[in-house]
Amino acid sequence: MDAVTRLEHECAQAWPALVDERLGDWRMRAAGGFTGRANSTLTCGDPGVDFPMALRRAAGFAERNGIQPTAHVVMGSKADAAMSEHGWVVNLDHPGGAESLVMTGPLTPGTYEGARIDDQPSPGWWELAAGTEQPSAAQRHVLSSMPGVAYGLVEQDGEVVAAVRGAVVGDLLHIARLAVRPLHRRQGLAAGLLKTLYAWAEAKGATRQALQVAEHNIAAIRLYETLGCTEHHRYRYWIPC
Template sequence: MDIPLGGWRMRAAGGFTGRANSTLTLGNPGMPIADALVRTVEFAHAHGIGPCAHVVVGSPAEAGIEAAGWHVDETHPGGAESLVMTGPLSPGEFPGAVVNATPSSEWWELTAGSTTPSDAQRHVLSSYPCVGYGVVSYDEAVVGAVRGAVIGDLLHVSRLAVRPSHRRLGLAGGLLRVLYAWAVARGAQRQALQVATGNTAAIELYKRLGCAEHHRYRYWVPAA
């Protein structure tokens, strides 16, 4: 569910992921911010999720949201603050890495925590028409996964995961390069991704692949 509120967008998807279950506060909501936040709360309650605003750090909306009594959600599962990184694509090959047109049970287990995903997980991760489901195998076992969605000339990278037992082997970088090759074949020329500011290992990986910080965002919630 994605409903416009002026330039804002109120989103709900069964509670799976912060982005899909928050109001994106870009642009002008077409009404005073305090009134727009009331609409945000009403929308969230109507769809069985907690009220939450996705706010770009330093954006025009941020001060108004704070003045309305909302605060940064320090308990958000993904971390209080995330950064958006953008960069070029450097395609390549890597042994054991492949991008599939449909997600396997191993892909679901690594990216969503279960081989039998919920309807909300399926909707958020597999409803877009141009999505690739990357996996990398080591010793004949799937140990890494990633999701890529091509929109226009932009590859959106998400859900990158490598089993703890197989980290620091170069698998994540190799898998990403194979995903880049898949995306370039579908018209992508650059990439974008979100990563929690506390995930320093992932940030350093993306920097090595040519990405740089574009902006930061935080999730804000109303006072109890």
């Protein structure tokens, strides 16, 4: 298994869909429409059937689970080169952006006054990280069903002003749902919270980090670069015409 495929599967393990069916090395995933990654077929590795059949199987899986057929495809891969030949197009209207970077880097642990790591998500964490204090079954499953998940937050005057989710898979810390309220940005909260999360992850055996970020989210990319992360590869979402 090459490094890109391995990393994509580690990230998928850290982001569990409600339904995750294997098609050879591919993962057909559905989670009630909550996030692109949890509602797409990860096309890394060998699907065990010819490519047109694999795409038909992926589309059929999506239709059975009530979601739009979507393929999560690493840019520059054999699958990426073949998608258009089989009637699929890049989903330029995808809510999270059609193209994303996967960034990786070392852990740089630290502390930040007011930051803490909880082992259960609080209502305030849900509200900031997921946009609701009453998450759906799909949101709960994706964000809180696996063991060993950290819910990092900074609270000021009784309000959660920064939040992040961290999940350790082997020696990898997977980072997601980083959010800071607009009035509290550019104050170092995000970097401080992440360094606090790194310390938690290091104690759990993690030695490296990975995250996915949309290409248009320049502020987030620059933040992670200051923490030692670099681009590992990119992926994009394809849908049938």
